[in-house]
Amino acid sequence: MNEPIDVDILTGFLGSGKTSLIRRLVDGGALTETAILVNEMADLPVDRELINLSGAAASVVGDRCLCCVTDGNLRAAIVALIESKANGTVPPFRRILIETSGIADPTSLIATLSTDPILKARVRLGRVVTLVDLCHGSVTLDESAEAMSQLIAADIILLTKADLAEAGTAEQLADRIGAVNPIARTFAAGGLDPFDRSLLADQALPARAIRSFMAAPTTPGHNRIVASVLTAEAPVAWARLAAWLSLLLHRHGDAILRIKGSVGIEMDDGPVAVVVQSVRHVVHKPEHMPANGGAPQTALAVIARGLDHERLAASFRRHVTEEKVSKNAH
Numbered sequence: 040m041n042e043p044i045d046v047d048i049l050t051g052f053l054g055s056g057k058t059s060l061i062r063r064l065v066d067g068g069a070l071t072e073t074a075i076l077v078n079e080m081a082d083l084p085v086d087r088e089l090i091n092l093s094g095a096a097a098s099v100v101g102d103r104c105l106c107c108v109t110d111g112n113l114r115a116a117i118v119a120l121i122e123s124k125a126n127g128t129v130p131p132f133r134r135i136l137i138e139t140s141g142i143a144d145p146t147s148l149i150a151t152l153s154t155d156p157i158l159k160a161r162v163r164l165g166r167v168v169t170l171v172d173l174c175h176g177s178v179t180l181d182e183s184a185e186a187m188s189q190l191i192a193a194d195i196i197l198l199t200k201a202d203l204a205e206a207g208t209a210e211q212l213a214d215r216i217g218a219v220n221p222i223a224r225t226f227a228a229g230g231l232d233p234f235d236r237s238l239l240a241d242q243a244l245p246a247r248a249i250r251s252f253m254a255a256p257t258t259p260g261h262n263r264i265v266a267s268v269l270t271a272e273a274p275v276a277w278a279r280l281a282a283w284l285s286l287l288l289h290r291h292g293d294a295i296l297r298i299k300g301s302v303g304i305e306m307d308d309g310p311v312a313v314v315v316q317s318v319r320h321v322v323h324k325p326e327h328m329p330a331n332g333g334a335p336q337t338a339l340a341v342i343a344r345g346l347d348h349e350r351l352a353a354s355f356r357r358h359v360t361e362e363k364v365s366k367n368a369h
């Protein structure tokens with residue numbers, strides 16, 4: 040009989056640094072023999088590309104939040120991975136790492152992993168790691184039931200983006216986190232591998248022991264948080280995109296939780312693909328993607344509360360993609 044495969048869960052609110060952590064761990068060789076299963080709100084090629092840049096075997100379950108469709112999607116994705124391993128179409132692995140979507144309540148994932156009769160025979164729940172962004176953690180915990188559930192479910196909590204946070208924020212958040220989940224260990228992200236099994240070796244009572252007493256998962260629906268994916272046929276001008284982004288965040292910044300995607304940008308010596316990301320009001324440094332032969336594609340996800348896709352798409356077209364009509368044109 041085959042040993043069950045450990046399934047570790049990496050969770051954390053939108054933009055808290057999950058993909059960045061996976062890339063760092065892959066680069067540092069900490070995720071050998073690990074299959075990575077990424078669940079995103081919107082199915083963007085850039086998620087696959089960012090992780091594949093680090094050379095890991097990754098599979099993306101996009102378009103839906105796994106916690107809302109747990110039984111079917113999660114089971115199907117895990118069973119497919121295990122079957123691919125058995126027939127040699129993916130490299131061998133001993134562990135599966137699930138990166139949840141930023142708004143996932145991991146409670147139902149954990150319940151499915153522990154109780155689904157098909158999965159129970161094949162996998163074993165490993166460690167739950169929750170990232171908390173020091174820039175936005177406090178407001179996120181005020182506003183989001185999912186962020187609270189992510190904290191409660193954690194064995195290990197990592198505080199990210201210390202470089203962007205004001206002095207004292209880490210201590211304040213650590214106090215708040217301790218009141219919500221006193222059993223999890225909280226660390227500064229630094230160069231730590233939160234899945235390193237020696238980290239909790241001295242801990243008598245794993246957080247999992249309290250998870251069985253947790254309340255039922257929160258009702259799916261995510262408080263009107265929706266994702267809209269904007270596309271463009273042709274490469275766009277960086278200046279127009281940057282002006283539109285700044286206008287959008289200025290006008291609707293409180294509603295916009297996350298922008299992420301790859302955009303084809305016109306340059307003098309040909310178009311390039313640039314990864315654009317913002318978390319709430321903070322726009323992160325754009326990252327150039329290596330050319331992969333074809334013309335760079337544009338797919339930009341905007342995740343926001345109460346988003347009107349049609350209005351957003353119209354504004355994107357008007358400010359970014361449509362030819363500008365010259366005032367002097369006849």
Ligand SMILES: Nc1nc2c(ncn2[C@@H]2O[C@H](COP(=O)(O)OP(=O)(O)OP(=O)(O)O)[C@@H](O)[C@H]2O)c(=O)[nH]1
Binds near residue numbers: 054059060203297316
């Ligand atoms: N300055 C700084 N930026 C960071 C840090 N960690 C992540 N980022 C940036 O924050 C942005 C979001 O990081 P991701 O790793 O994509 O976050 P995520 O949790 O995977 O995002 P979602 O999948 O959308 O929930 C990216 O632009 C990262 O480069 C950090 O420690 N410091």
